[in-house]
Amino acid sequence: MPSVSERLVTPGRAAGGVALVAFAAVALAYPSIAPNPYLLSVGIVVLNYAVLSTSWNFVGGFTGYISLGHGALAGLGAYGTGLLVTKGGLPSFGALVVAALLVAALAVPIGYAALRVRGASFVIVSIALVLVTLLVFQSWASFTGGSRGLNVPRPFPGMLRPEHHRVFFYLFLALLAVALLVWWLIDRSRFGLGLKAIREDEDKAEALGTPTFAYKLVVFVVSAFFTGLAGGLYALWFGDLDPIFQFSILTGSYMVLMALLGGVRNLFGPLVGALVVGVALEYFKVEFGNTPLHLVATGVLLALVVLFMPDGVLPALGSLLRRLDRTTDSSIREVTAAELAAQRIGGEQHAQSRNG
Amino acid sequence: MPSGALLFQSVILGLLLGGLYALLAAGLTLYFGIMRVVMIAHSAFLILAAYLAWWSHTELGVDPLLSMVVTVPLFFAAGVLLQRLLLARLRPVTLTMMSVLLTFAIAVVIEGLLGYVFSGTQRRIQLGYGSASLELFGARIAVVKLIAFGLAAVALLSLYLVMKKTAFGWALRATIQHRDAARLVGIDTDRVAGFGFGLGLATAAIGGTALSLDTTIYPSLHWHWIGPLMAIIVVGGLGSVPGAAAAAMVLGLAQSLLQIELGTTWAQTVFYIALFLTLAVRPQGFFGGRLAQRF
Amino acid sequence: GDEPEQASTDDPIVVGISLPLTGDFSEPGKGVQRGYEAWAKITNDKGGLLGRQIELKVLDDQSNADRVVADYEQLIGSDQVDIVVGPFSTRLVVPAARVAEEYGMLFVEPAGAAAEVFQQGFKNLFYAAPAVASDHYNHLAEYLLALPAGQKPTTVAYAAMDDPFAQGTAYGLKAKLEAGGVRTVVDEVYPPNTTDFSSIAAKIATSKADMVVGGSQYQDGVNLIVALQQLNYQPKLAAFSTAPTSPEFAAAIGNKTEGILSPTGYTQDAPYESNKEFVEKYTAQFGSPPEEDEANAYTTGQVVAAAITAVGCAEQGDCQKKLVDWVRANKVETVVGPLSWDETGKPQGAHMIQQWVGGEIKIVLPADAKETDVVYPKPAW
Amino acid sequence: MSEIELVDVQAGYGRAAPVLRGLSVAVPAGTIVCLVGPNGAGKSTVLKVASGLLAPRSGAIRVGGVDVTGQGPQRMLASGVAHVLQGHSVFAEMTVAENVLLGAYTIKDKARVARRCDFVRDLFPVVAQRWTTLAGLLSGGQQKQVEFARSLMVDPKVVLLDEPSMGLDPKATSTVFEQVVRMRDAGTAVLLVEQNARRALETADIGCVLDLGRVHISGPAAELLADPALADLYLGGRPAEPLH
Amino acid sequence: MRSLETVELTKAFGGNVVLDKTTVSFRHGKVNALIGPNGSGKTTFFNCVTGMIRPDSGRVLYGGADITRRAPHAIARAGIGRTFQLCRVFPRMTVLDNVLAAARPANLFRGARGRAEVDRARGWLTKLGIEHLAGAEARNLSWGQQKLLELAGVLMSEPETVLLDEPAGGVNPALLDRIGGLVRELNAEGRTFVIVEHNMDLVMSISDHIVVFDRGRPIAEGPPAAIRSDERVLGAYLGV
Numbered sequence A: 001m002p003s004v005s006e007r008l009v010t011p012g013r014a015a016g017g018v019a020l021v022a023f024a025a026v027a028l029a030y031p032s033i034a035p036n037p038y039l040l041s042v043g044i045v046v047l048n049y050a051v052l053s054t055s056w057n058f059v060g061g062f063t064g065y066i067s068l069g070h071g072a073l074a075g076l077g078a079y080g081t082g083l084l085v086t087k088g089g090l091p092s093f094g095a096l097v098v099a100a101l102l103v104a105a106l107a108v109p110i111g112y113a114a115l116r117v118r119g120a121s122f123v124i125v126s127i128a129l130v131l132v133t134l135l136v137f138q139s140w141a142s143f144t145g146g147s148r149g150l151n152v153p154r155p156f157p158g159m160l161r162p163e164h165h166r167v168f169f170y171l172f173l174a175l176l177a178v179a180l181l182v183w184w185l186i187d188r189s190r191f192g193l194g195l196k197a198i199r200e201d202e203d204k205a206e207a208l209g210t211p212t213f214a215y216k217l218v219v220f221v222v223s224a225f226f227t228g229l230a231g232g233l234y235a236l237w238f239g240d241l242d243p244i245f246q247f248s249i250l251t252g253s254y255m256v257l258m259a260l261l262g263g264v265r266n267l268f269g270p271l272v273g274a275l276v277v278g279v280a281l282e283y284f285k286v287e288f289g290n291t292p293l294h295l296v297a298t299g300v301l302l303a304l305v306v307l308f309m310p311d312g313v314l315p316a317l318g319s320l321l322r323r324l325d326r327t328t329d330s331s332i333r334e335v336t337a338a339e340l341a342a343q344r345i346g347g348e349q350h351a352q353s354r355n356g
Numbered sequence B: 001m002p003s004g005a006l007l008f009q010s011v012i013l014g015l016l017l018g019g020l021y022a023l024l025a026a027g028l029t030l031y032f033g034i035m036r037v038v039m040i041a042h043s044a045f046l047i048l049a050a051y052l053a054w055w056s057h058t059e060l061g062v063d064p065l066l067s068m069v070v071t072v073p074l075f076f077a078a079g080v081l082l083q084r085l086l087l088a089r090l091r092p093v094t095l096t097m098m099s100v101l102l103t104f105a106i107a108v109v110i111e112g113l114l115g116y117v118f119s120g121t122q123r124r125i126q127l128g129y130g131s132a133s134l135e136l137f138g139a140r141i142a143v144v145k146l147i148a149f150g151l152a153a154v155a156l157l158s159l160y161l162v163m164k165k166t167a168f169g170w171a172l173r174a175t176i177q178h179r180d181a182a183r184l185v186g187i188d189t190d191r192v193a194g195f196g197f198g199l200g201l202a203t204a205a206i207g208g209t210a211l212s213l214d215t216t217i218y219p220s221l222h223w224h225w226i227g228p229l230m231a232i233i234v235v236g237g238l239g240s241v242p243g244a245a246a247a248a249m250v251l252g253l254a255q256s257l258l259q260i261e262l263g264t265t266w267a268q269t270v271f272y273i274a275l276f277l278t279l280a281v282r283p284q285g286f287f288g289g290r291l292a293q294r295f
Numbered sequence C: 001g002d003e004p005e006q007a008s009t010d011d012p013i014v015v016g017i018s019l020p021l022t023g024d025f026s027e028p029g030k031g032v033q034r035g036y037e038a039w040a041k042i043t044n045d046k047g048g049l050l051g052r053q054i055e056l057k058v059l060d061d062q063s064n065a066d067r068v069v070a071d072y073e074q075l076i077g078s079d080q081v082d083i084v085v086g087p088f089s090t091r092l093v094v095p096a097a098r099v100a101e102e103y104g105m106l107f108v109e110p111a112g113a114a115a116e117v118f119q120q121g122f123k124n125l126f127y128a129a130p131a132v133a134s135d136h137y138n139h140l141a142e143y144l145l146a147l148p149a150g151q152k153p154t155t156v157a158y159a160a161m162d163d164p165f166a167q168g169t170a171y172g173l174k175a176k177l178e179a180g181g182v183r184t185v186v187d188e189v190y191p192p193n194t195t196d197f198s199s200i201a202a203k204i205a206t207s208k209a210d211m212v213v214g215g216s217q218y219q220d221g222v223n224l225i226v227a228l229q230q231l232n233y234q235p236k237l238a239a240f241s242t243a244p245t246s247p248e249f250a251a252a253i254g255n256k257t258e259g260i261l262s263p264t265g266y267t268q269d270a271p272y273e274s275n276k277e278f279v280e281k282y283t284a285q286f287g288s289p290p291e292e293d294e295a296n297a298y299t300t301g302q303v304v305a306a307a308i309t310a311v312g313c314a315e316q317g318d319c320q321k322k323l324v325d326w327v328r329a330n331k332v333e334t335v336v337g338p339l340s341w342d343e344t345g346k347p348q349g350a351h352m353i354q355q356w357v358g359g360e361i362k363i364v365l366p367a368d369a370k371e372t373d374v375v376y377p378k379p380a381w
Numbered sequence D: 001m002s003e004i005e006l007v008d009v010q011a012g013y014g015r016a017a018p019v020l021r022g023l024s025v026a027v028p029a030g031t032i033v034c035l036v037g038p039n040g041a042g043k044s045t046v047l048k049v050a051s052g053l054l055a056p057r058s059g060a061i062r063v064g065g066v067d068v069t070g071q072g073p074q075r076m077l078a079s080g081v082a083h084v085l086q087g088h089s090v091f092a093e094m095t096v097a098e099n100v101l102l103g104a105y106t107i108k109d110k111a112r113v114a115r116r117c118d119f120v121r122d123l124f125p126v127v128a129q130r131w132t133t134l135a136g137l138l139s140g141g142q143q144k145q146v147e148f149a150r151s152l153m154v155d156p157k158v159v160l161l162d163e164p165s166m167g168l169d170p171k172a173t174s175t176v177f178e179q180v181v182r183m184r185d186a187g188t189a190v191l192l193v194e195q196n197a198r199r200a201l202e203t204a205d206i207g208c209v210l211d212l213g214r215v216h217i218s219g220p221a222a223e224l225l226a227d228p229a230l231a232d233l234y235l236g237g238r239p240a241e242p243l244h
Numbered sequence E: 001m002r003s004l005e006t007v008e009l010t011k012a013f014g015g016n017v018v019l020d021k022t023t024v025s026f027r028h029g030k031v032n033a034l035i036g037p038n039g040s041g042k043t044t045f046f047n048c049v050t051g052m053i054r055p056d057s058g059r060v061l062y063g064g065a066d067i068t069r070r071a072p073h074a075i076a077r078a079g080i081g082r083t084f085q086l087c088r089v090f091p092r093m094t095v096l097d098n099v100l101a102a103a104r105p106a107n108l109f110r111g112a113r114g115r116a117e118v119d120r121a122r123g124w125l126t127k128l129g130i131e132h133l134a135g136a137e138a139r140n141l142s143w144g145q146q147k148l149l150e151l152a153g154v155l156m157s158e159p160e161t162v163l164l165d166e167p168a169g170g171v172n173p174a175l176l177d178r179i180g181g182l183v184r185e186l187n188a189e190g191r192t193f194v195i196v197e198h199n200m201d202l203v204m205s206i207s208d209h210i211v212v213f214d215r216g217r218p219i220a221e222g223p224p225a226a227i228r229s230d231e232r233v234l235g236a237y238l239g240v
């Protein structure tokens, strides 16, 4: 008796496939159809958000550890790249990869300390991570440039700005594709199932033989690596780093907001969230101009999501589709004790015939 | 080597600062340890209270301390509403996580509205006694800091007594630990949880007023406070009011003394170092917290 | 080719600006905005430039360096403004200037005074004020070092915000005093978001330094002064950048202003011709006379206007290059006097020193511009 | 007249299909009615509806003849309905003493509370021994004993017990069943859910077999015990062997 | 011959000595039962054996190897699986995924829902009478259903030794007979069981060897017949 989850093409999946192809087509064509360089730069910002929240979702989505501190990892990636270029003399993209690897390496001790505690304590630690890195990068002025910021030299000197945007748009798009691919691979693997077990009940997962700490650490490092890459790429694109904005809790919380809005259990959840929130942020900015009402709008949006769509947009859409699809009946059948007794006997024979 | 005068002056400043931290952390402790809600917006409410104190001083000309007559009940009511209308809607299973995000949203909304109404400009109450001070064995104690310290001490003590000695305190703890069972012994859990939250916010009103006496305020200032306060309640032991108070005093003093050699910025890292050490060595906190490791 | 920009007189010149209207720099940011508005109004009342009206398009960057880039991106790339001018403060000027540079736009700015603005290799940038940060105290340093040995301050305490401009002023003075043999006893740097100054003040007070120098923007200066007063510290001289020139300053520190010094690039009484017009019309428009920030913005407008008038065009594209070349090669008469620039865009002038005397802020240095004498040592505050 | 009565109740969770579909039970004063049935039949749901934790979608609940449909647990308690939950429901981070005393939250008479306290401390030695321990640190069975003790602090007219013997050792199980009988003898109406079905039916007056949210069979408890068809499907194959 | 034993295992919480130099060994390849009054330390014993809490002193040996300080997952991998007294299921996973998550992964990066594994998981659900709930989220199950699901999980992980903490608590007696049969069946395939249980009917009918705890010490050991009539057991536990 095939159940819903085993049917190959469900309406949800079909819709997802169509949406994915459409998104890819639009994304690839965007630099050519964007009416002006400004909108292209908005596209880059949105893609950057998408990469960041997808990276965040390696930890948040699989293990359920909500980190408000991923902004720090992005900031480290950005500063790492910048410092390797300016002080280390590395070529831009070499510096980017080295910096992301360094962030990943640094994520091992950070994760080692932070992942020992769960729930609220983890959130606090993650917030502390941002504040600590902010303090360090502000105070250690001789190395980092302090509050005055750091200027990252252009990877393509002399390139005019519109062209520069175009190149980076594709770079971000490629990075997003890789991050999504890795997430998808983990999601369908046994490793992924183990991570999800951690999200549900860590002790139980441990008792079932899952090396929970190692699993968490590995996925944290993977997440840090992608976050570092996103931060570094942003640094190369943007050029000016300021500790206040690189190490901001707001960055981390945007990642959470986006992932949550789209749906953390969903491959494309963070991407959808980034599209919605990124575009909304730009819209608020244009709409409310010079007032801080964009903060209010962000807050209200987050609150609405938490209150009314805690599982995100995609699952909400999914259940809507399922309700529309009359052919699928409820996955729970009801059986009386008598039927159960009969079924047990049948089931036993079934099992035996298979073993035999 | 710092001079003796500087050391003594720093000790005094540290103690005064610690008192303020203690008050500000107390409310957080309440939601966090007892209600399992991570209240990111606490410091945003602090700043809000500080703004109200500032506003009533500049616009109405009343002493900021007097503004508490309005802000304390107002914040209590706001807390009850916040709990009943928003937090109560969260699913119990994901309460801890989702409350982080929800209160984060509230914090951002408050920050945005403060910015909208009062602009992002830094504000400071200009008090007649703003730069007055008393002398103590060669050191100086600013009058405003002393008042803030006194407020903190009184508010903390009252809070402790309410939680330990009243039926309300019991009912609150029972409600949080097993809501259905609490309802079944006859506790009006909705009301109790609402009042608990109101109480926490009322401390924010007092803390904010104390803060406004001697600091510059601006809408995004709450980020500056949230880190040290979170660190304090973890070090003190989640849910323990005396623990928070002790940790606040110790860390405030440490910060003040470290500033002599390290400067203001590096000295702030003491909070985070203490936080990491605590989680590594004694996750339930150093001064209290019984089953806190469960969080 | 086609020259659609050969504008008719009813097609305004749109000037794009991003300003910190909220956030850390909001007070001076709003001052700069008033300055720009005054410039647009005064110019338009006289018939505009090239017969076209000036229209300002102002965005708020929330004192946020990320935001300021997006703003200029929007102004140039999307809104297609004809001219851009700078925001307030070095921290925002540098990233903004890069956007303008990469779009090939002229970038005259009112508030990027720190040295590093001129070290970025910008070719289109010009700072529209008399002197860069490190030179702001030149006259004060000269004065102090010339004092007889017994009177000369021997120890100085410095506290500066970790901000290119604020630190630039304090360290500019520090370098000169140290070279003249004046000892540094406290040297503190604090990040822009600091609110608690009591420990810095404790260090300064217990050091009993003869003189205190604050590298401040606005509120940090106020806070530090109050904290010092709480500790009853009475130096012989106290100098703070920017803050004491603000209209709010005296009330903010409870009117205990006596003797506080500050550098400034502008005075309402300056004898330049355009300044009289500026002060008069500005006061009519806003109800109070202009301060330094307003003047800097106005100066920026004057520089841009001179270039546009001389070159005869104002739009994106080739015109911008002509404008840049013109500014580089010429001297411009402004409300702060004649300005000219070296190839990095650095102005070639000096700041004056003001002091609070008898409840008012007055020019005290240099000798040829002074309204009253320096009060030294300063009375208790 | 029945102390508590559920009439044609439909109830369920969220938007899902109803769990109880047209269920009726009545418990007269001084009677033990025992609900048995397979896992997931809806037994706990019946008790939740009866104590007001779960509002029914339709149907009526009457206590002492008065319609109380839709009232919350606080009002229900005031009308004399007490409910001991299935599983573990101690206040884990409060002491045993605080747990027990909270059982008397609605009682203002201090002397009566003190008397009750002494009574439950005598009844369950572990409650007395671990008086100042945090309840969450007790073993599973000890926690159940604390819960039962907590419910004994009031004198309700109706008691709803959801598997009170689960996890208890034989001694404690006997104590619990003795108390249930005692309550009945004092005139209380007891609605008992038990998987220890044979023992429960031996104690009860009336038995009800629940399956898929409906009452499958009900009748005098002894008759149900004797029915071989029921034994196979609901009560376990063999009657209990004597221990020696 | 691998078997589970402890040597002078001691654990105290504060002043409360819960395991007091406990030395016991369980028969390999048999169905063992561990019984004792509430609070006698049975669950704590399980927790120490599986590494969920650290004993203060003493050793846990499995097949002769010392596993005392190993991490819980390492002990699970060494072949000891367990259930929890207070049900622990993965609340927001489906019933089927709950069981699949328990399977021993051969290759971490293989797909998690292979045909063979799904079939095996459904097999266990069928045997425990909850196959019809396979698509439901675990948190929506009734107490007894969760208990059964937990059992299905541990069986799916195919441990060599299975520790069950009150498997019968809250389970319908009609199913208990089936569970008893299942235990015997698996035991016949070579699995060792250690079962903590207060349901004496079940204990007496399925176990080969019974250990009785009182205040953290074994006070009696032996086959069901012997235990049934042991004076100390009657006094301390059965209360007859």
Ligand SMILES: Nc1ncnc2c1ncn2[C@@H]1O[C@H](COP(=O)(O)OP(=O)(O)OP(=O)(O)O)[C@@H](O)[C@H]1O
Residues within 6 Å of the ligand: D013, D016, D019, D037, D038, D039, D040, D041, D042, D043, D044, D045, D046, D086, E139, E140, E141, E142, E143, E144, E145, E170
């Ligand atoms: N919170 C809930 N949300 C959704 N469904 C639920 C919930 N609680 C129980 N159910 C479903 O309702 C049905 C009845 O549950 P109930 O707890 O009343 O059963 P029960 O007879 O008490 O079983 P048990 O003997 O296992 O305790 C079950 O099928 C269960 O899956």
Ligand SMILES: Nc1ncnc2c1ncn2[C@@H]1O[C@H](COP(=O)(O)OP(=O)(O)OP(=O)(O)O)[C@@H](O)[C@H]1O
Residues within 6 Å of the ligand: D137, D138, D139, D140, D141, D142, D167, E013, E016, E018, E036, E037, E038, E039, E040, E041, E042, E043, E044, E045, E085
């Ligand atoms: N974490 C802990 N802290 C303090 N005491 C504990 C802790 N865990 C267990 N105990 C104590 O250890 C004793 C034994 O508990 P345990 O859970 O092992 O008993 P048990 O034999 O499983 O009982 P039951 O049959 O009731 O499940 C109890 O007195 C309990 O209070």
Ligand SMILES: CC(C)C[C@H](N)C(=O)O
Residues within 6 Å of the ligand: C088, C089, C090, C091, C110, C111, C112, C113, C114, C164, C165, C166, C242, C293, C296
């Ligand atoms: C003199 C001021 C207008 C300079 C400005 N505060 C800066 O940061 O550069």
Ligand SMILES: [Mg+2]
Residues within 6 Å of the ligand: D043, D044, D045, D086, D162, E142, E143, E144
């Ligand atoms: Mg039940």
Ligand SMILES: [Mg+2]
Residues within 6 Å of the ligand: D139, D140, D141, E042, E043, E044, E085, E165
């Ligand atoms: Mg146990």
